[in-house]
Amino acid sequence: MDNLENEALSTQHSGGAVLECKDLSKSYGNMPALNHINFSIEPGRIVGLLGPNGSGKTTLIKLVNGLLTPSSGEVLVDGMAPGKQTRAEVSFLPDRTCLPTWMTATQLLDFYQDFYADFRRDAAEEMLEHLGINKKQTIKQMSKGTREKVQLIMVMSRSAKLYLLDEPIGGVDPATRDYILTTIITNYNPEAAVIISTHLISDVEKVLDEVIFINQGQMVLQSSVDQIREEKGMSVDALFREVFKC
Amino acid sequence: MNWQFNNDAPIYSQLIGQIKQGIVSGAFPAGERLPSVRDMATEAGVNPNTMQRALTELERDGLVFSQRTAGRFVTEDRTMIETAKRKLAETHIQSFLTAMSRLGYQKEEILTLVRQEATQGEE
Amino acid sequence: MLSKLLKHEFRATGRIMGPLYLVLLALSICANFSIRLLDSSDARFLNILGGLIMVLFVLCITAVCIMTLVLMINRFRTNLLGDEGYVMFTLPVSVHEQVWSKIIVSVVWFIATGVAVCLAALIAAFRVAYVGQIVEAIREVMAHITAYYAINGVGFLLEFIVLCFVGIASSCLQCYASMAVGHSFANHKTLLSVVFFFVFQFALQFLGLSGAFSFEGFNFGGPQAIHAFMLILIGLSAAVGAVFYIITTQMLKKRLNLE
Numbered sequence: 001m002d003n004l005e006n007e008a009l010s011t012q013h014s015g016g017a018v019l020e021c022k023d024l025s026k027s028y029g030n031m032p033a034l035n036h037i038n039f040s041i042e043p044g045r046i047v048g049l050l051g052p053n054g055s056g057k058t059t060l061i062k063l064v065n066g067l068l069t070p071s072s073g074e075v076l077v078d079g080m081a082p083g084k085q086t087r088a089e090v091s092f093l094p095d096r097t098c099l100p101t102w103m104t105a106t107q108l109l110d111f112y113q114d115f116y117a118d119f120r121r122d123a124a125e126e127m128l129e130h131l132g133i134n135k136k137q138t139i140k141q142m143s144k145g146t147r148e149k150v151q152l153i154m155v156m157s158r159s160a161k162l163y164l165l166d167e168p169i170g171g172v173d174p175a176t177r178d179y180i181l182t183t184i185i186t187n188y189n190p191e192a193a194v195i196i197s198t199h200l201i202s203d204v205e206k207v208l209d210e211v212i213f214i215n216q217g218q219m220v221l222q223s224s225v226d227q228i229r230e231e232k233g234m235s236v237d238a239l240f241r242e243v244f245k246c
Numbered sequence: 247m248n249w250q251f252n253n254d255a256p257i258y259s260q261l262i263g264q265i266k267q268g269i270v271s272g273a274f275p276a277g278e279r280l281p282s283v284r285d286m287a288t289e290a291g292v293n294p295n296t297m298q299r300a301l302t303e304l305e306r307d308g309l310v311f312s313q314r315t316a317g318r319f320v321t322e323d324r325t326m327i328e329t330a331k332r333k334l335a336e337t338h339i340q341s342f343l344t345a346m347s348r349l350g351y352q353k354e355e356i357l358t359l360v361r362q363e364a365t366q367g368e369e
Numbered sequence: 370m371l372s373k374l375l376k377h378e379f380r381a382t383g384r385i386m387g388p389l390y391l392v393l394l395a396l397s398i399c400a401n402f403s404i405r406l407l408d409s410s411d412a413r414f415l416n417i418l419g420g421l422i423m424v425l426f427v428l429c430i431t432a433v434c435i436m437t438l439v440l441m442i443n444r445f446r447t448n449l450l451g452d453e454g455y456v457m458f459t460l461p462v463s464v465h466e467q468v469w470s471k472i473i474v475s476v477v478w479f480i481a482t483g484v485a486v487c488l489a490a491l492i493a494a495f496r497v498a499y500v501g502q503i504v505e506a507i508r509e510v511m512a513h514i515t516a517y518y519a520i521n522g523v524g525f526l527l528e529f530i531v532l533c534f535v536g537i538a539s540s541c542l543q544c545y546a547s548m549a550v551g552h553s554f555a556n557h558k559t560l561l562s563v564v565f566f567f568v569f570q571f572a573l574q575f576l577g578l579s580g581a582f583s584f585e586g587f588n589f590g591g592p593q594a595i596h597a598f599m600l601i602l603i604g605l606s607a608a609v610g611a612v613f614y615i616i617t618t619q620m621l622k623k624r625l626n627l628e
Contacts, residue, residue, distance in 0.1 A: 028555075046293050062627075065459050069623055088461035098452035102381065114373045115460045178291070186288050206257060206292045226256035226296070235253035 023073035091160035124157035261300035374470035539610030
């Protein structure tokens with residue numbers, strides 16, 4: 001992986017954001033959930049989508065996935081509106097475990113291999129083995145923690161262009177948190193962008209390049225982590241506490 | 247290596263400090279090959295881009311050098327490592343002296359105290 | 370991609386329907402013995418056992434039928450509108466492929482259940498002499514149809530089969546459309562799905578009634594009328610199905626509301 005430098009350089013020059021939101025708004029009935037969001041994310045970046053609960057993080061991620069349609073504005077993944085094409089390039093981890101529980105680990109591997117051309121089955125199998133998961137076991141028989149890990153393994157075993165991870169470390173113990181973050185940074189495709197939505201900032205801060213703060217559907221800030229630390233002399237976590245002081 | 251980070255400085259500059267420490271202390275011996283960026287990033291639990299940035303900076307200082315295909319190595323220039331060691335020592339002493347003078351000690355008192363502590367440690 | 374969806378949909382449903390059909394097959398064989406037993410034996414115990422098996426057999430038939438229906442509804446509800454929807458709707462497939470895979474698999478299972486139940490009944494009642502009789506009876510019915518209506522019996526049968534397919538598909542789509550609409554609301558998703566099912570049912574009946582009145586003016590008669598009638602029925606079913614298909618896909622595309 002020492003050609004990481006070259007890869008990072010080449011992707012920076014190739015231009016073209018992996019994800020672009022232009023004046024993106026979404027409301028549920030009369031309730032606005034996102035208000036004129038504008039940002040773009042370049043390949044090779046790990047970006048934290050940070051905001052308190054109910055700030056619109058999940059809505060934003062659903063819009064990028066095409067699980068919701070924008071009320072106005074547009075969202076572009078690799079230059080395209082979300083659809084069949086972009087889903088082949090986006091690897092999505094929902095904020096809950098939603099794997100079909102009747103499947104065995106092997107059937108789940110078949111499933112991902114059938115639908116995603118970029119699925120690295122050997123990588124997934126290796127990680128499952130490392131966790132000591134019996135491949136004949138059904139998802140139903142696994143503990144909640146194991147299910148979460150299996151789902152993460154499936155998502156990170158793809159060589160996607162954009163990884164969307166919705167609350168990947170919500171409600172897990174510190175050891176699992178480390179496992180999850182390590183799995184993310186060792187497996188993501190270096191030419192891809194990773195978006196991690198969370199409100200547990202101090203835990204993810206070290207792995208982020210950039211952060212986007214959103215609050216009550218508004219974008220508050222987009223900046224690099226080291227820039228915040230350099231200019232403000234405080235961690236992103238501390239800045240977050242200051243910005244979102246109740 | 248035991249990687250630790252505090253909250254007020256940029257992560258890449260903390261990484262530079264810790265890798266320097268590693269080189270000076272011999273955890274990364276002179277002339278030896280460094281692990282890949284990704285492995286080092288994983289071990290430290292940081293973003294690979296940040297690790298990359300720290301290593302690039304160290305390369306500029308000359309403490310590490312990269313060979314096109316073989317990877318990245320710690321410098322073989324032992325005097326350079328000695329200089330770096332000396333610099334690190336100086337910063338530690340500086341911050342120690344500032345802390346002590348804040349407590350109200352004069353230079354002579356500090357020296358006496360240090361001598362006392364050091365000899366006690368020997369016994 | 371549709372073929373892959375179908376593969377996994379059959380995998381998900383087959384693991385339930387397969388064993389059920391096997392149980393049905395086993396019970397129908399037992400039922401066959403029981404019938405002979407009830408006929409020939411006077412032993413009280415054997416009679417009770419035979420009766421019990423017959424009851425089980427009937428229950429099993431009911432269970433298979435109900436399960437086919439429940440599976441059709443549940444696969445759509447949990448796999449697309451429940452948590453699994455997060456996985457399904459982020460696959461690189463279109464909504465159309467999703468809906469088609471569900472329709473095709475459901476229709477196949479309904480037909481399979483129909484065939485399985487007929488077969489089970491045949492097995493239960495099987496005596497070598499029966500086979501000849503049944504074949505004879507079918508031939509006679511066909512001959513009657515051909516003679517009486519002066520129409521092609523085979524043609525009629527084909528029309529009937531097509532009508533079955535289209536009718537089942539269109540009924541499935543009615544369920545899908547009601548669930549797709551019901552689940553687009555924030556609360557009471559299941560209740561609203563049921564309500565919308567009856568709303569659609571009512572709308573259909575209303576349209577059907579007014580449609581029947583408009584047909585009064587026509588003068589039907591003769592063998593052509595039967596064909597025409599069948600074709601109209603097929604056309605109407607297909608049209609109704611198409612409307613529900615559009616409702617379903619549009620709701621899933623524009624108003625998907627996963628929790």
